[in-house]
Amino acid sequence: MGTCAxxxxxxxxxxxxxxxxxxxxxxxxxxAEVVVPSAPPPPTPSAPPPASAPSPAPAPxxxxxxxxxxxxxxxxxxxxxxxxxxxxxxxxxxQTLVAEGSNYVRPIRRGLAWWGFVQAQYQRNQLSEDQLxxxxxxxxxxxxxxxxxxxxxxxxxxxxxxxxELDATTLNGLRVGPRRAEASLLYRxxxxxxxxxxxxxxxxxxxxxxxxxxxxSQRDRVFMERSLGSTALFPTEADIGVKLWGAYRFLNYAxxxxxxxxxxxxFFPRDPTAAKDVVGRVGARIPVLPSLGIEGGVSFYxxxxxxxxxxxxxxxxxxxxxxxxxxxxxxxxxxxxxSAAVPSRNFRRWALGLDLAANLRTPLxxxxxxxxxxxxxxxxxxLLVSDPVLSGADVRQLVLAVSGIQQFFDYGLAGVRVxxxxxxxxxxxxxxxVFHIKDESFWVFSPTIGLTLPHGRLVGxxxxxxxxxxxxxxxxxxxxxxNQLTVRLQVDL
Numbered sequence: 001m002g003t004c005a006x007x008x009x010x011x012x013x014x015x016x017x018x019x020x021x022x023x024x025x026x027x028x029x030x031x032a033e034v035v036v037p038s039a040p041p042p043p044t045p046s047a048p049p050p051a052s053a054p055s056p057a058p059a060p061x062x063x064x065x066x067x068x069x070x071x072x073x074x075x076x077x078x079x080x081x082x083x084x085x086x087x088x089x090x091x092x093x094x095q096t097l098v099a100e101g102s103n104y105v106r107p108i109r110r111g112l113a114w115w116g117f118v119q120a121q122y123q124r125n126q127l128s129e130d131q132l133x134x135x136x137x138x139x140x141x142x143x144x145x146x147x148x149x150x151x152x153x154x155x156x157x158x159x160x161x162x163x164x165e166l167d168a169t170t171l172n173g174l175r176v177g178p179r180r181a182e183a184s185l186l187y188r189x190x191x192x193x194x195x196x197x198x199x200x201x202x203x204x205x206x207x208x209x210x211x212x213x214x215x216x217s218q219r220d221r222v223f224m225e226r227s228l229g230s231t232a233l234f235p236t237e238a239d240i241g242v243k244l245w246g247a248y249r250f251l252n253y254a255x256x257x258x259x260x261x262x263x264x265x266x267f268f269p270r271d272p273t274a275a276k277d278v279v280g281r282v283g284a285r286i287p288v289l290p291s292l293g294i295e296g297g298v299s300f301y302x303x304x305x306x307x308x309x310x311x312x313x314x315x316x317x318x319x320x321x322x323x324x325x326x327x328x329x330x331x332x333x334x335x336x337x338x339s340a341a342v343p344s345r346n347f348r349r350w351a352l353g354l355d356l357a358a359n360l361r362t363p364l365x366x367x368x369x370x371x372x373x374x375x376x377x378x379x380x381x382x383l384l385v386s387d388p389v390l391s392g393a394d395v396r397q398l399v400l401a402v403s404g405i406q407q408f409f410d411y412g413l414a415g416v417r418v419x420x421x422x423x424x425x426x427x428x429x430x431x432x433x434v435f436h437i438k439d440e441s442f443w444v445f446s447p448t449i450g451l452t453l454p455h456g457r458l459v460g461x462x463x464x465x466x467x468x469x470x471x472x473x474x475x476x477x478x479x480x481x482x483n484q485l486t487v488r489l490q491v492d493l
Contacts, residue, residue, distance in 0.1 A: 103207040103215035103237075104245065104252045104283055104297070108156045108186060108200070109193040116151040117219045120144070121488035126481040146170040147488065148218060150179060156193075160185055161200075175265075180238060181205045189248075196247035203242045205263070208234060209254030209281040210299040212355035212372050213401065222405050222415050224461050224486050228383070228444050229374065229399030229421035233351060235262040235382035241276070250287075252297075255280035260303045262381055268306075273346055277303025281353075291361040299353035305378055307389035309344040345389045351376035351397075365407030374399040384423040384440065398422040411452055413459075419444045431475060439477065442467045456491045 125141035133139055152165040160183075167179035181204045189198030208214055213226045214237050225231065241258030260277030261268060283297025315338045319328050357370035376397040378386040386395040403417035422441040429438040443466040450459035463484045470480035 102217070103209060104254055104281065105196045105247050105285070107194050107196055108161045108184070109154075110156045110158065112153070112155045114151070114153045116149070116493040117490060118149045118493070119147040119218075119488055119490045121147050121224075121486055123484060123486045125484040141484075150219070151493070152180070159187070178205055180207070196252070198248055199244070199246045201242070201244055205238050205240055206243050206256065207237050208239055208258065208279055209243065209245065209256055210234065210279050210301055210351070211281070211353045211374060212297070212357065212370065219490075219492070222413060222450065222459070223403070223417055223446060223448055224459075224488060227372075227399070227401040227417065227419035227421070228442055229397070229401065229419060230372075232383035232421060232423060233374070233376055233379045233381065233397065233399065235264055238263060239277075250284050251282075252285070253280075253282050260305075272306045272308075272344075273304050275304035275346065277301065279303075283355075293359045294357070295359075296354070296356040299351075299355070299374075301349075301351040301353075301376070301379065303349050305347045305349045305386070307345045307347060307387050310339070310342040312339065312341040314338045347378055347388050349376070349378035349386070351379050353399075365409055365413075366405075367407070368405040369403070370405075371402045372399070373401075380423050383421075386423075393426065395423070396425040398425060413448075413450045413452060415448045417444075417446045417448075419446070439468050456489070458487075458489050460485070460487045462486075 122144050123141065127139075128141035129139040131139045146169055149168040150165060152163065154163050155161065162184070163180055163182040165178065165180035166176065168174075168176045182202050183204050184200050184202040186197040186201070187199040188195075191197065211230065213230045214234060216226075239256075239258035239260065239262070241256050243254060243256035243258075245254035245256075246252070256279050257276050258279065259271040260273070261271045279299070279301045281297050281299040283295065285293065285295040287293050316336045318334050318336055320332050320334070321328075322332055323329075351374055353372065353374035355370070355372040357368060360367045374397075376399070378388050378395050380386040380395065380397055386397075388394045398421070400420040401417060402419075403415060405413065405415040407413050420441065420443055424438075424440050427438045427440060428435050430436070445464040445466075446461055448459060448461040450457055463486070465482050465484070466479055467482070468477035468479065469482070470478045472478040
């Protein structure tokens with residue numbers, strides 16, 4: 001209740017401030033991303049009429065460009081995602097693909113602003129059953145879900161800024177809590193509000209600077225969620241810590257020191273280790289042509305994991321009713337010796353990542369191709385949790401994701417993503433007395449199609465999953481039928 005009351009108070013203050021302040025031309029998109037041009041664009045020259053010839057009839061004015069120049073606004077700010085909110089500009093101008101701003105290049109504007117969005121969806125999964133799992137958890141996966149309901153408030157000054165973002169969801173139960181809470185000190189380096197500051201020091205709940213998918217805005221992402229490998233290594237995009245980030249011309253950087261503890265209920269309520277994790281990324285965005293831009297970056301993660309120990313146990317007796325006569329007989333009783341306590345231990349975990357993307361503007365719309373690869377060790381915290389202390393050996397992970405997105409004028413989009421994830425590259429299993437290399441990898445093929453409107457978006461996606469979670473009649477690993485259909489309606493506040 002305290003969180004909701006705080007959000008209501010901020011919401012009322014933001015609305016009152018917005019009504020009393022005079023509107024500014026680009027303020028409708030407070031988080032619109034602008035890349036610093038290497039030099040200010042020269043004014044468009046106008047050719048004077050020839051002096052020796054009669055003045056021709058005036059030519060019709062040139063049509064407005066379909067999108068801002070690439071040197072001022074890059075369509076790759078949020079992975080080429082069509083914005084659900086029309087940008088400020090002349091009436092009838094096409095929508096831009098730039099919207100919220102990424103984790104790496106984000107202007108901080110002076111003044112108070114608020115925004116939000118709601119994502120409601122229906123999902124259907126082949127694994128769904130009208131049964132209960134041991135412990136009472138429903139196995140039904142065919143349901144309506146409030147995936148995200150976000151409210152965000154930003155306030156920026158010359159040398160400071162604050163952000164509060166609240167999130168509500170019914171995925172795995174109703175939860176309401178902070179998605180982002182940032183306190184920042186910044187140095188703009190002579191830049192205006194539309195340009196990412198040169199230096200920003202942020203503390204609180206902040207996004208992790210690793211790879212490209214984590215930097216994507218959930219509001220503007222075309223695909224429903226991040227790829228399987230990305231969500232396995234990083235169950236949540238945010239962590240608690242301190243981050244130093246900024247941008248200079250075409251370069252951007254970010255490095256953070258965080259707890260390394262995902263902000264979900266299934267983990268420890270607080271950080272179990274004194275050692276902190278260090279994560280960072282260095283990237284660049286280069287306008288190759290007026291209609292073509294390339295971006296990419298390299299990322300690293302180095303931290304400490306935690307393997308919980310085991311409590312001491314006492315000697316005990318178990319009874320197995322072999323003959324089902326409901327009477328304990330001597331041969332059915334078995335003693336279980338107690339065990340000493342096992343202390344908890346730490347282990348090292350790390351990851352290296354590389355991401356690359358290209359964006360092309362055409363009369364049809366924006367075309368984007370992107371790819372990302374990551375190598376990790378002992379970092380799986382969301383799917384098959386890594387514990388080298390328990391398994392006796394380090395666990396290696398491989399993440400790969402390749403995607404393509406095509407915008408069709410202002411009202412359509414289509415995309416496809418192919419994702420690969422290997423949670424353990426060094427695992428063996430024994431079948432019929434023979435050891436075999438066990439393949440635990442996943443392939444996910446995700447075509448998507450959508451309709452975009454000035455303040456809303458309707459998108460459908462079908463995930464085709466190939467894995468080795470099932471067994472055939474011989475006991476050999478086989479593909480489990482767990483494809484999923486998701487239809488999502490999103491509206492911006």
